[in-house]
Amino acid sequence: MERLEATSELQSRLSSLSFSSFPGITSKQCDNRPPDRLQNTDLSNHSNPSPTHPGMDEAQKDPDQLSQGNEEAPAESALGEGAKECSSAGSFQLSAEIKAEMPPLKPPSTWTSAALKELKAKLRTEKDSMVTVYRGDIMTVHVPTVPEAKKVCWEFATDGYDIGFGIYFDWTPVTSRSITVHISESSDDEDEEEELEGPVSNGDVEKGSKSQTNSNLAEILPVYRQDSHLSVYGGSHDFPGDGTYLLKFDNSYSLWRNKTLYYRVYYSA
Numbered sequence: 001m002e003r004l005e006a007t008s009e010l011q012s013r014l015s016s017l018s019f020s021s022f023p024g025i026t027s028k029q030c031d032n033r034p035p036d037r038l039q040n041t042d043l044s045n046h047s048n049p050s051p052t053h054p055g056m057d058e059a060q061k062d063p064d065q066l067s068q069g070n071e072e073a074p075a076e077s078a079l080g081e082g083a084k085e086c087s088s089a090g091s092f093q094l095s096a097e098i099k100a101e102m103p104p105l106k107p108p109s110t111w112t113s114a115a116l117k118e119l120k121a122k123l124r125t126e127k128d129s130m131v132t133v134y135r136g137d138i139m140t141v142h143v144p145t146v147p148e149a150k151k152v153c154w155e156f157a158t159d160g161y162d163i164g165f166g167i168y169f170d171w172t173p174v175t176s177r178s179i180t181v182h183i184s185e186s187s188d189d190e191d192e193e194e195e196l197e198g199p200v201s202n203g204d205v206e207k208g209s210k211s212q213t214n215s216n217l218a219e220i221l222p223v224y225r226q227d228s229h230l231s232v233y234g235g236s237h238d239f240p241g242d243g244t245y246l247l248k249f250d251n252s253y254s255l256w257r258n259k260t261l262y263y264r265v266y267y268s269a
Contacts (some may be wrong), residue, residue, distance in 0.1 A: 007011055058072045103240055105218050110235035110267045119157055119232050123262040128181075131164065133251040135261045141265055143245040144174045149267035152245050155234040163259050164250030165233065166223030171243045179265065223250050231261035236268065 014078050042262040112117075133139050143152055156165070226233050237245070 005034050011263070027241070041199055041263050046121070050228075077194065094117040102218060104238050105169060105220055106238060108167060108221055108235045108237040110221075113232040113234065114231055116157055119155060120159075120262050123264060126264070129262060129264050131263075133249055133261050135254045135256060135258055136252055138184050139249040140184070141245075141249075141263075142180045142182065143247065143265055144177050144179070145176055145239045145242055145244070146267060147223060147237070149269055151236050151238045151268050152265065152269050153236040154247060154263065154265045155236070156228055156234060157232045157251070158227050158228040158262070160258040161254075161257055161259055162227050162229060163261060164223045164248070164253065165226050165228070166219075166239065166248045166250065167221040168246040168248070169218045169220055169240060169243055170246060173239070174242055174244060193204045217246075220245075223248055225253070 012020075131139070220237060221235075247265065249259075249261055251257075251261070
């Protein structure tokens with residue numbers, strides 16, 4: 001009986017205790033209960049999406065739209081290539097038009113004479129009519145057209161050996177009426193001096209020079225080796241228009257021999 005009374009007394013004391021009876025523990029309850037937090041973590045109930053990179057929006061577009069965009073890029077590249085082709089074609093067409101505007105050149109009138117000694121004796125007394133064309137060199141005589149004349153004439157001869165000779169016409173507008181002489185060590189240097197548009201092969205003087213690529217330069221007589229040590233070579237050509245004649249005396253093929261040249265160039269009405 002005493003044991004039962006002690007047990008009932010202990011239970012009555014425990015039931016009378018509260019949270020305030022223990023230091024450091026309060027009776028305040030948490031407002032955010034775990035069940036509430038679990039309900040709020042349901043992502044399907046949220047309408048505000050998290051911020052994303054702008055590129056992510058494009059990735060979410062219709063796949064058909066993306067495929068169309070990818071197809072348009074090569075089209076733009078092809079358009080750029082087409083523009084380049086049109087540009088190059090336009091420049092080629094412009095060059096062709098310039099050449100089409102040039103009237104065809106008539107062949108020159110040429111002749112030979114046996115009066116070799118007489119011509120040499122006469123030209124020895126004239127200034128700058130007897131010159132030396134050194135081995136490997138080309139001498140070009142630039143003769144502009146003049147309004148007082150209608151044709152250009154030439155005569156030349158050499159001592160002992162032959163020399164190459166040819167005539168070209170430059171349609172570039174004349175800025176000076178003076179006859180000038182230019183010496184070059186090779187035909188490549190000559191082509192650079194004349195500002196040709198592309199590379200030019202030296203050609204074979206035995207077979208005649210090849211046509212030039214300068215759009216303003218026309219060939220009248222290709223460069224051939226002439227037996228000017230045996231006969232006087234001469235000729236004339238009517239002015240095709242305003243421009244400059246280029247008379248070439250070519251010794252580029254010679255490795256050892258310099259050539260003594262007697263020549264004269266003059267106008268005729």
